[in-house]
Amino acid sequence: MMTGNPPRQATAVAQPNIALVKYWGKRNEKLNLPAVSSLSITLDALHTRTRVGFDEAFETDSFLLNGSPADATRVTACLDHLRALAGTDVRAAIVTENDYPTAAGLASSAAGFAALVVAADAALGLGLLPRALSLYARRGSGSAARSIFGGFVEMARGEREDGNDAVARALLDAHAWPLGVVIAVTSTSAKPVGSTEGMRATAASSPFYAAWVDSARADLTQARRAIMARDFGGLAAISEHSCLKMHGLGFAARPPLIYWNETTMACLHAVRELRAGGTPVFYTIDAGPQVKAVCLPEAIEDVAATLSGISGVLQVITSGLGAGARVVEDL
Ligand code: DP6
Numbered sequence: 427m428m429t430g431n432p433p434r435q436a437t438a439v440a441q442p443n444i445a446l447v448k449y450w451g452k453r454n455e456k457l458n459l460p461a462v463s464s465l466s467i468t469l470d471a472l473h474t475r476t477r478v479g480f481d482e483a484f485e486t487d488s489f490l491l492n493g494s495p496a497d498a499t500r501v502t503a504c505l506d507h508l509r510a511l512a513g514t515d516v517r518a519a520i521v522t523e524n525d526y527p528t529a530a531g532l533a534s535s536a537a538g539f540a541a542l543v544v545a546a547d548a549a550l551g552l553g554l555l556p557r558a559l560s561l562y563a564r565r566g567s568g569s570a571a572r573s574i575f576g577g578f579v580e581m582a583r584g585e586r587e588d589g590n591d592a593v594a595r596a597l598l599d600a601h602a603w604p605l606g607v608v609i610a611v612t613s614t615s616a617k618p619v620g621s622t623e624g625m626r627a628t629a630a631s632s633p634f635y636a637a638w639v640d641s642a643r644a645d646l647t648q649a650r651r652a653i654m655a656r657d658f659g660g661l662a663a664i665s666e667h668s669c670l671k672m673h674g675l676g677f678a679a680r681p682p683l684i685y686w687n688e689t690t691m692a693c694l695h696a697v698r699e700l701r702a703g704g705t706p707v708f709y710t711i712d713a714g715p716q717v718k719a720v721c722l723p724e725a726i727e728d729v730a731a732t733l734s735g736i737s738g739v740l741q742v743i744t745s746g747l748g749a750g751a752r753v754v755e756d757l
Pocket of ligand 1: 458
């Protein structure tokens with residue numbers, strides 16, 4: 427005799443994104459609403475593959491990350507929103523594999539929650555539109571809302587209290603303006619202060635926080651214009667400014683929040699020197715010590731060679747721009 431419903435499962439792939447205009451700070455922590463809008467590029471060389479299988483027989487969600495059991499708390503919280511929509515409380519087995527180092531400042535949570543939401547949507551048969559997928563990915567991690575889309579992506583802070591307008595949208599396709607990204611890995615240790623906690627500490631104690639929030643809209647407009655005009659120099663200037671401004675907030679927090687190591691600084695100077703010599707490249711750095719150098723495709727080999735020659739650089743990963751999160755065949 428059959429008992430319950432058959433298991434429902436789906437697999438999705440998503441890729442990390444790198445913010446050029448940074449998201450840092452929340453206007454509502456419970457709903458995970460960003461205090462500022464942001465703008466990112468989705469990468470093509472790094473992948474997160476997540477399989478979600480719902481089964482009436484499971485008593486709890488289980489989460490396997492790169493082959494090891496991992497804490498399912500944030501995954502469960504994110505899935506609960508989708509279960510509520512589907513009118514079910516069925517539990518799931520979640521299996522995630524990253525083909526790049528996890529927790530090394532490469533935005534694995536962004537690709538992770540994007541893949542999770544897309545797979546769970548398919549497994550539950552919800553058929554959500556990309557805007558709604560972005561909204562639910564945001565509940566998991568703010569930057570994940572952007573990995574639903576490929577290419578150049580803008581994430582709105584939104585104005586509504588319920589956060590239904592705090593979603594990402596595609597600005598420009600990956601092929602419309604191909605860029606290269608060179609990631610210089612300068613440490614493989616997990617970062618000492620996670621983004622969520624770092625944002626909270628900065629908002630509470632950095633005297634620059636109000637200025638950061640006030641100036642974000644203008645930064646976004648400038649970046650969007652540079653992208654639409656394919657103005658690499660313009661995009662370089664606003665991206666480096668947004669990055670340094672975000673880290674400046676942390677330097678001025680009490681206690682200070684310093685994500686860089688000496689190799690981070692050496693890479694930053696190397697990128698500046700390359701650009702001074704005519705190479706079209708700029709840097710950006712997230713809440714960790716890795717440096718991401720964004721360049722025109724013809725410069726990618728030179729940039730990778732320069733960064734890998736810097737003492738303290740452990741690995742260099744190169745990528746182009748890629749697609750948004752999508753359902754794939756089960757392996
Ligand atoms: C520095 O998206 O990881 O990478 O919403 O708390 O999960 P939570 O934060 P998260 O923060 C990303 C911060 C950043 C900048 C960015 O990606 O815009």
